[in-house]
Amino acid sequence: MKLIIQSDDFGITEAVSCGIIKGIREGMITCTGLFSNMPASAFAAELVRPYDVCLGQDINIVAGRPCADPARLTSMVQPDGTFFNAGMHRRLDETAENNDHLIYEECLLEVEAQIERFIELTGKKPEYLHGHSYGTPTLGRAMHEMSVKYEVPITFDLYERHHVAFWKENWQKKPFSVEDQMAADPLYYLTNEVYAPLDAEIALVGTHCGFVDEELFHFSSYTLVRNKDLAAITSQTFKDWIAAHNCELISFRDLK
Numbered sequence: 001m002k003l004i005i006q007s008d009d010f011g012i013t014e015a016v017s018c019g020i021i022k023g024i025r026e027g028m029i030t031c032t033g034l035f036s037n038m039p040a041s042a043f044a045a046e047l048v049r050p051y052d053v054c055l056g057q058d059i060n061i062v063a064g065r066p067c068a069d070p071a072r073l074t075s076m077v078q079p080d081g082t083f084f085n086a087g088m089h090r091r092l093d094e095t096a097e098n099n100d101h102l103i104y105e106e107c108l109l110e111v112e113a114q115i116e117r118f119i120e121l122t123g124k125k126p127e128y129l130h131g132h133s134y135g136t137p138t139l140g141r142a143m144h145e146m147s148v149k150y151e152v153p154i155t156f157d158l159y160e161r162h163h164v165a166f167w168k169e170n171w172q173k174k175p176f177s178v179e180d181q182m183a184a185d186p187l188y189y190l191t192n193e194v195y196a197p198l199d200a201e202i203a204l205v206g207t208h209c210g211f212v213d214e215e216l217f218h219f220s221s222y223t224l225v226r227n228k229d230l231a232a233i234t235s236q237t238f239k240d241w242i243a244a245h246n247c248e249l250i251s252f253r254d255l256k
Helices: 014-025 041-048 086-094 104-122 137-150 155-161 178-183 186-191 225-233 236-244
Strands: 002-010 031-034 054-059 129-131 202-207 248-250
Touching: 002 014, 002 054, 002 225, 014 041, 014 225, 031 041, 031 104, 041 104, 054 104, 104 137, 129 137, 129 155, 186 225, 186 236, 202 225
Parallel strands: 002 031, 002 202, 002 248, 031 054, 054 129
Antiparallel strands: none
């Protein structure tokens, strides 16, 4: 089995970025997506520069400030210029036509601004685009248009085209209380053959690795579990499981 190990949210905070780098350095994270709109994004871009990891763009409209002018993003931002969080977006969807309150032109503007910021920070195009936490058909259409314009694949298209399989149980629950995160055991799910898609040609482990700093609690409900994800994928137990099942670690680069 060929195995992709993806860790989202690179650049959401400095501590999360450092934790993802640990997973990259140990050869266990093969793909990570940058949040190019966050205060820690420049720090993250410099941190990853020495590593030949598949670096994509996580399209984020739920945390921090937009890359485009907030005044032009009336469907996405609060009066203070920061994004609505995922829960706020969903409540707005409930009262909108077709349960989608986003405005297509605004989505295009912000998706492109995030891609351009990525290019500014890294000196290259992202290797893939990936959604984060919340999305609607309107945002999906904008991502697809920018995917064509910049010639960058979207992860969900790659999943479908290459029949990528996933673990049959997801330990990352929503809502995900701190108590539930402390009780979560990602290593159990990763190494339990009841859940692993062992008959698949290509499979993906989706994680949210990282260390935890105080800033993270302002931007994400996934906090302490990031330490657990990182500990699980870098554990000798998981490395031994990969070797025992003849898994070859690959990235989205290998699916283009």
